[in-house]
Amino acid sequence: MKAVILLRDIFSLATCDEQILNQAMDAKLPDFEDAVQYFSAIHAEAEIIITRNVKHFPKAGIPAVTPAEFLSVFAPKNKE
Numbered sequence: 754m755k756a757v758i759l760l761r762d763i764f765s766l767a768t769c770d771e772q773i774l775n776q777a778m779d780a781k782l783p784d785f786e787d788a789v790q791y792f793s794a795i796h797a798e799a800e801i802i803i804t805r806n807v808k809h810f811p812k813a814g815i816p817a818v819t820p821a822e823f824l825s826v827f828a829p830k831n832k833e
Contacts, residue, residue, distance in 0.1 A: 767793035784809040791815070 769789060773796055777788035787809040794802050794815050802810060802817040810817035818826075 765797065767797035767799065769793050772796075782809060782811070791817075 767790075773789060773792045776792040777785060780788050780792070782788040782791065784806065787804065787806060790802065790804070791810055791814070799815055801823070802815055803820055803823045804810065804817050805819060807817045807819055
């Protein structure tokens with residue numbers, strides 16, 4: 754629960770409404786749940802999608818990256 758609270762405090766939740774569900778169904782992407790995430794991200798004007806299934810997202814539009822790719826770019830660097 755602590756991790757969920759931390760994520761909630763750091764990130765904004767994206768909407769999932771009828772319009773987004775219709776777009777996801779019409780898109781014919783390989784995975785419906787990922788399509789819902791993709792169109793929710795578009796609606797929320799997200800800059801990036803972090804996922805383990807990069808291949809399920811369109812190449813154009815919002816970039817989809819793995820957690821490791823995200824951390825390699827955005828994690829704070831140790832200054833020792």
